[in-house]
Each structure stands twice: as structure tokens, then as C-alpha cells.
Amino acid sequence: MYNPGLEAFLAVARTLSVSRAAGQLNLAQSTVSKRLKDLERELGTSLIERGQGAKSLRLTPEGEEFLDIALRWNSLWNQAQTLKAENRKLSLTIGTLDSLNYALFPPLYRALSQHQPKIRLRIITSHSPEIYDLIDRRQIDVGFSLIERTHPTLSVEKCHSEPMVVLRTASPSRPETGTVDLCDLDSRHELYVSSGISYQIWHDQRRDPLFTDSIRLDSAQLVFSFLCDEKQWAIVPLSVAKMAKSRGNFSLFYLSDPPPERICYKITHKYPKASTVASLQLLDHYLGLCLPPKPGA
Numbered sequence: 001m002y003n004p005g006l007e008a009f010l011a012v013a014r015t016l017s018v019s020r021a022a023g024q025l026n027l028a029q030s031t032v033s034k035r036l037k038d039l040e041r042e043l044g045t046s047l048i049e050r051g052q053g054a055k056s057l058r059l060t061p062e063g064e065e066f067l068d069i070a071l072r073w074n075s076l077w078n079q080a081q082t083l084k085a086e087n088r089k090l091s092l093t094i095g096t097l098d099s100l101n102y103a104l105f106p107p108l109y110r111a112l113s114q115h116q117p118k119i120r121l122r123i124i125t126s127h128s129p130e131i132y133d134l135i136d137r138r139q140i141d142v143g144f145s146l147i148e149r150t151h152p153t154l155s156v157e158k159c160h161s162e163p164m165v166v167l168r169t170a171s172p173s174r175p176e177t178g179t180v181d182l183c184d185l186d187s188r189h190e191l192y193v194s195s196g197i198s199y200q201i202w203h204d205q206r207r208d209p210l211f212t213d214s215i216r217l218d219s220a221q222l223v224f225s226f227l228c229d230e231k232q233w234a235i236v237p238l239s240v241a242k243m244a245k246s247r248g249n250f251s252l253f254y255l256s257d258p259p260p261e262r263i264c265y266k267i268t269h270k271y272p273k274a275s276t277v278a279s280l281q282l283l284d285h286y287l288g289l290c291l292p293p294k295p296g297a
């Protein structure tokens with residue numbers, strides 16, 4: 001489609017005058033007339049009736065029909081130009097887990113949101129298995145999962161690991177921190193928090209997997225809705241326990257026979273969209289700055 005001719009046609013259709021259309025477009029009348037003729041030649045039909053001595057122009061029947069097409073085409077063209085301009089901006093869509101959003105990534109999100117030039121940031125909370133599918137379908141640019149999988153089109157790398165610790169409400173009858181043996185904790189008062197396959201295997205080897213009296217939760221953040229009694233306890237990632245201590249009356253304890261550390265994997269597409277390459281590089285930079293070092297490091 002001859003876009004300058006389309007622009008000229010729409011201006012003439014609005015004003016029914018070549019001179020007024022030329023004024024609106026800041027062009028010479030001869031230029032507007034030439035662009036109209038070029039468009040008509042391309043379409044193979046007349047769009048404007050050019051009557052002798054007429055003070056204003058009229059659209060031909062073909063011009064009336066083409067007007068609706070021209071308006072829709074012009075709208076799509078403007079959308080395409082907007083998309084092209086937006087693609088020059090930094091943008092990033094992140095898929096991650098509830099517990100990571102709550103306890104581990106707030107410093108990262110603050111850094112990304114304060115970056116200049118601005119990054120158009122979108123956060124999607126999902127579950128570990130679904131994150132792989134979202135990246136494969138390019139609905140998100142980068143994901144963080146507790147599951148490591150081999151995938152032909154995705155890159156998976158270890159991003160962060162942290163110990164699992166016991167979280168309890170603070171009590172005058174015991175220290176604020178220290179080391180505890182799992183055998184000394186009453187399973188009847190456990191709040192079981194799902195933390196991946198490795199943790200579940202470790203837990204089932206030490207506790208009867210058929211024991212159903214404990215409360216079972218699929219999100220570490222739900223612990224704070226239940227952990228209100230001195231007898232209750234939960235095993236959670238260290239970042240969650242530290243967040244709890246900073247915001248409430250809680251104590252954390254390391255286990256003498258600890259479970260495997262919780263490992264967080266970063267997943268990206270092997271062939272990322274060109275518009276996100278710079279944003280992914282910035283994400284890696286801020287991950288190195290914002291994720292806490294391992295205890296003792």
C-alpha cells in the first residue's frame with residue numbers, strides 16, 4: 001500500500017478539498033494531487049470525483065467503499081509504528097514463585113524498577129512446572145523455578161541456593177537461634193511446606209509420609225497464617241525465615257541433619273527476542289548485586 005497516498009486520500013476525504021487537505025498535511029496542492037493519482041493508479045480505480053467548477057470534491061462509490069479500508073489500514077499502521085517505538089524501550093517479563101517474590105527478590109525488583117532508562121517490568125507468579133511452558137511459548141522472557149529440566153529450546157542454570165531452616169514463634173523458654181535435631185521436634189505440630197522434590201524425599205525418609213496430622217501448605221507465605229503457637233514449627237528457606245524475623249516475633253534454627261539446600265534455577269529461551277536481550281543482561285547484573293550471599297561466604 002502506498003502510505004503517502006493513503007494519508008492524502010484520508011485528508012481529502014475529511015476536508016473534501018485538495019487545498020484544505022494540503023494545508024493540514026503541510027504540503028503543496030500539487031503534491032497532494034500527485035499522491036492521490038498514484039494511489040488511484042495502484043488501486044486501478046478512481047476514488048475522487050473531480051467535477052468541473054465544483055467548489056468541493058466528492059468521493060466516488062469506490063472511494064466510499066475504500067474509505068473504511070483506509071481508516072482500518074491507517075489504524076493498523078499507527079499501531080505498528082507504536083510497536084516499533086516501544087521495541088526500542090527496555091522491557092522484561094519475569095515468571096517466578098510466590099516465595100521468591102516475597103522473601104528473595106524484593107531487592108532485585110527495586111533495582112530493576114529504579115533503573116534508568118526505565119524498564120517496562122511485568123511479574124507473573126506461577127508454579128515451577130508451568131514456568132518452563134510459559135518460556136517455551138514466549139509468554140515470559142525469563143523464569144525462576146525450583147525444578148531443573150532438560151529442554152531442547154531452553155537454557156537452565158543454577159541461580160541461587162539457600163539452606164532450609166526451622167522457623168518457630170519466639171519463646172522465653174528457648175533461645176532465639178541455634179541448632180536443633182529433627183527428632184526433637186514434635187511432628188504433630190509441624191506445618192509442612194512444600195519445597196521441591198529433593199526436600200520431600202529427605203522429609204519422607206525421616207518422617208512417616210503417611211502421617212497426616214500435620215498441616216500441609218503449598219506456599220511458604222501461608223506459614224504466617226498458621227504459625228501462632230509456641231509448639232508449632234515449619235521448615236522453610238532461610239530467606240523466608242529471615243524475612244519473618246525482620247517482621248515479627250519469630251526464631252530460626254539450623255538443623256543438625258539438614259535437608260538439601262533449596263536451589264533456584266533461572267530459565268531463559270535459547271533464542272531470546274531481540275527486544276529483550278539488553279534487559280536480560282541487566283537482570284543478570286542486578287541478580288549478582290541483589291541476591292544474598294550464602295551463609296559463611
